[in-house]
Amino acid sequence: MSDFMLIAVSTLDATIRVSTPLILCAMAGLFSERSGIVDIGLEGKMLAGAFAAAAIAAVTGSAWLGLGAAISVSICMALLHGFACITHKGNQVVSGLAINILASGLTVTLGIAWFHQGGQTPLLSGDARFFSIDLPGALAVADIPVLGTIYTQLISGHNALVYIAFMTVPVTWWLVYQTRFGLRLRAVGENPQAVDTAGISVFWLRYRAVICAGLLCGIAGAYLSIAQNASFIREMSAGKGYIALAALIFGKWRPKTALLACLLFGFLEALTVRLEGVPLPLIGEVPAQLMQATPYILTVVLLAGFIGKAIAPKSIGIPYSKER
Amino acid sequence: MSNKTLPTWIDVGVIPLINVCLAFLVSGFVILLIGESPLEAVQWMITGAFGYAEGIGYTLYYTTNFIFTGLAVAVAFHAGLFNIGGEGQAYIGGLGVGLMCMSLDSFMPWWALIPFAIAAGAAFGAAWAFIPAYLQAYRGSHVVITTIMFNFIASALMVYLLVNVLIEPGSMSPQSRVLADAAILPSMKDVFAVFGVNIANSPLNIALFLALICCVLVWLLLWHTRLGYSIRMIGFNEQAAVYSGINTRRTIVITMCISGALAAMVGINEVMGAQGRVLLDYVAGAGFTGIAVSLMGRNHPVGIIIASLLFGALYQGGAELSFEVPSITRDLVVVIQGLVILFCGALSLMIKPTIEKLFMKFFAAKERANV
Numbered sequence: 001m002s003d004f005m006l007i008a009v010s011t012l013d014a015t016i017r018v019s020t021p022l023i024l025c026a027m028a029g030l031f032s033e034r035s036g037i038v039d040i041g042l043e044g045k046m047l048a049g050a051f052a053a054a055a056i057a058a059v060t061g062s063a064w065l066g067l068g069a070a071i072s073v074s075i076c077m078a079l080l081h082g083f084a085c086i087t088h089k090g091n092q093v094v095s096g097l098a099i100n101i102l103a104s105g106l107t108v109t110l111g112i113a114w115f116h117q118g119g120q121t122p123l124l125s126g127d128a129r130f131f132s133i134d135l136p137g138a139l140a141v142a143d144i145p146v147l148g149t150i151y152t153q154l155i156s157g158h159n160a161l162v163y164i165a166f167m168t169v170p171v172t173w174w175l176v177y178q179t180r181f182g183l184r185l186r187a188v189g190e191n192p193q194a195v196d197t198a199g200i201s202v203f204w205l206r207y208r209a210v211i212c213a214g215l216l217c218g219i220a221g222a223y224l225s226i227a228q229n230a231s232f233i234r235e236m237s238a239g240k241g242y243i244a245l246a247a248l249i250f251g252k253w254r255p256k257t258a259l260l261a262c263l264l265f266g267f268l269e270a271l272t273v274r275l276e277g278v279p280l281p282l283i284g285e286v287p288a289q290l291m292q293a294t295p296y297i298l299t300v301v302l303l304a305g306f307i308g309k310a311i312a313p314k315s316i317g318i319p320y321s322k323e324r
Numbered sequence: 325m326s327n328k329t330l331p332t333w334i335d336v337g338v339i340p341l342i343n344v345c346l347a348f349l350v351s352g353f354v355i356l357l358i359g360e361s362p363l364e365a366v367q368w369m370i371t372g373a374f375g376y377a378e379g380i381g382y383t384l385y386y387t388t389n390f391i392f393t394g395l396a397v398a399v400a401f402h403a404g405l406f407n408i409g410g411e412g413q414a415y416i417g418g419l420g421v422g423l424m425c426m427s428l429d430s431f432m433p434w435w436a437l438i439p440f441a442i443a444a445g446a447a448f449g450a451a452w453a454f455i456p457a458y459l460q461a462y463r464g465s466h467v468v469i470t471t472i473m474f475n476f477i478a479s480a481l482m483v484y485l486l487v488n489v490l491i492e493p494g495s496m497s498p499q500s501r502v503l504a505d506a507a508i509l510p511s512m513k514d515v516f517a518v519f520g521v522n523i524a525n526s527p528l529n530i531a532l533f534l535a536l537i538c539c540v541l542v543w544l545l546l547w548h549t550r551l552g553y554s555i556r557m558i559g560f561n562e563q564a565a566v567y568s569g570i571n572t573r574r575t576i577v578i579t580m581c582i583s584g585a586l587a588a589m590v591g592i593n594e595v596m597g598a599q600g601r602v603l604l605d606y607v608a609g610a611g612f613t614g615i616a617v618s619l620m621g622r623n624h625p626v627g628i629i630i631a632s633l634l635f636g637a638l639y640q641g642g643a644e645l646s647f648e649v650p651s652i653t654r655d656l657v658v659v660i661q662g663l664v665i666l667f668c669g670a671l672s673l674m675i676k677p678t679i680e681k682l683f684m685k686f687f688a689a690k691e692r693a694n695v
Contacts, residue, residue: 084670085670088670088671088674090669090671090672090674091406092670093408094669095666097615098669099662102659103662104662105656105657105659105661106659108655109354109653109655109656109658112358112653112655113359113651116651119653242473242476245472246473287484287488289480290484292476292480293477296473297473297477299473300465300470303465304463305463305464310465
């Protein structure tokens with residue numbers, strides 16, 4: 001196998017691992033924002049989920065219980081967001097920010113009190129983590145050049161949550177574009193009055209949307225702490241929720257393009273690690289900080305209208321009042 | 325559901341107070357949850373923040389930062405803009421302050437340098453706010469998203485500059501050289517020493533006076549100038565502002581630049597004052613605390629001073645608390661901050677109907693009694 005192939009496969013493999021939480025959070029944001037609820041709280045929900053997963057997995061020794069805890073905690077935070085923004089018509093950005101700050105403080109405070117390890121949770125091993133799965137036939141085709149390598153190294157050998165993350169994209173697409181729920185969801189994000197006039201509860205629709213968002217952020221959190229890593233580390237979400245939000249906007253609030261944006265941003269991150277200290281031909285060494293900032297810069301450039309136009313759902317950020 | 329049913333003192337006094345109390349109540353539950361006594365925690369916090377001279381110095385030093393960032397958020401809020409980018413603007417503003425000070429500190433004392441430093445910091449902070457503002461006003465992208473992105477870009481840029489450009493030769497840690505002693509703002513200890521009063525040493529410096537001056541200026545700007553009138557009108561009803569002949573786009577850009585410049589003044593307190601150099605992540609979340617401060621202070625300079633003092637006390641008291649009670653760290657302050665933003669910001673309308681009902685009942689009963 002050539003060196004290039006090896007490097008390419010390992011970089012793409014890293015891309016998949018890095019993109020997984022981005023994809024889950026971007027789909028979470030898609031449900032919420034398509035229903036008209038701004039969700040900058042992706043980061044906080046994911047962080048809280050990561051802590052819950054690691055804490056419960058450490059106590060019970062079961063990764064699946066950890067995943068369940070992550071999802072429950074994340075949904076609770078999503079419901080808090082809904083309670084503030086849907087029921088009490090609060091400012092959605094303020095509420096999302098509150099959730100992020102709350103998660104950042106609570107995870108460390110509770111972590112120190114419960115585990116006495118400076119905010120970390122105990123290292124997990126065995127069944128307390130999600131381990132990589134070898135897809136059927138992976139060993140058999142390993143020797144076939146190119147295609148076999150790609151199947152064995154790139155597609156096979158990830159943990160269950162990675163496959164779940166990639167599955168959420170078609171599922172999200174199907175839910176949003178092919179079902180009655182999806183049609184109403186998109187409608188409520190564009191024109192809630194019309195949906196209300198048709199006799200459908202705007203509140204309940206939006207609540208269901210934020211619950212979907214909570215569910216997916218919880219999985220993303222569990223992935224961080226009990227699949228990709230073996231414990232919770234303070235601030236381990238490290239801005240991934242915001243990158244996912246950027247990817248969602250970059251993907252113009254559509255599942256397929258958001259997936260591509262997540263993969264692009266994930267690839268950039270994988271490349272940053274690989275290019276650390278390696279001079280490129282013609283341009284020399286690219287500063288790692290520039291690579292890290294690229295997703296944000298690209299999103300700003302997109303928002304400025306230089307790469308196509310990102311049009312947000314029409315009624316996003318506006319609380320719905322029936323009285324009008 | 326009009327605002328007229330409640331008198332002003334309930335609307336701006338009682339309701340925010342109840343919201344803050346709710347936030348503290350929930351914080352108390354969090355302390356109970358981790359097995360400590362909330363009352364003891366409050367006691368340590370108050371002792372830490374106000375119990376001794378050095379503690380008071382630290383409290384006021386934190387307060388200074390929060391006044392700047394709180395004012396920055398408030399000015400933008402009045403125009404209906406939510407500036408989450410205070411953190412990045414303060415960071416880049418500090419770079420401006422640092423660069424100006426480093427180029428002039430060899431031949432200028434602080435009192436000659438300070439106007440230049442303020443101008444440079446304000447220019448850098450305003451420039452960092454200008455791009456999101458321009459994109460909001462002229463290209464229709466949302467200022468919330470772009471300022472979040474600019475926070476991350478600022479952070480990456482500053483890491484790059486500190487590691488590769490500004491780093492003190494021979495030093496391992498990414499920070500610039502220390503400014504000349506004469507160029508660093510005098511601390512309050514020095515100021516009081518001139519009058520023969522001896523106070524404890526702390527990072528508190530004369531930037532506190534700058535913060536108070538900024539409060540007065542913001543108050544004058546918002547309520548006593550044409551620009552302030554246009555800013556508030558845009559926040560109240562942008563359509564009406566357009567029809568009354570206000571150039572809303574230009575005003576939005578100017579407002580955000582003022583907001584960025586105010587946030588940048590954190591650089592005066594830190595880079596030219598307490599730290600005496602540019603260092604990594606020196607803003608340390610003050611930009612986000614500014615949001616809590618502004619929400620709690622109802623976007624009014626007086627409210628912001630009170631809220632900043634409270635948060636300054638929380639930060640300093642939190643440090644003391646984590647020192648005295650090992651199972652509690654300063655992250656508890658972050659929790660309280662989050663809860664304040666939740667109750668005073670996102671849930672600010674929650675208790676209003678209840679208060680309205682109670683008030684009407686009480687009021688109606690009184691009316692009847694009078695008849």
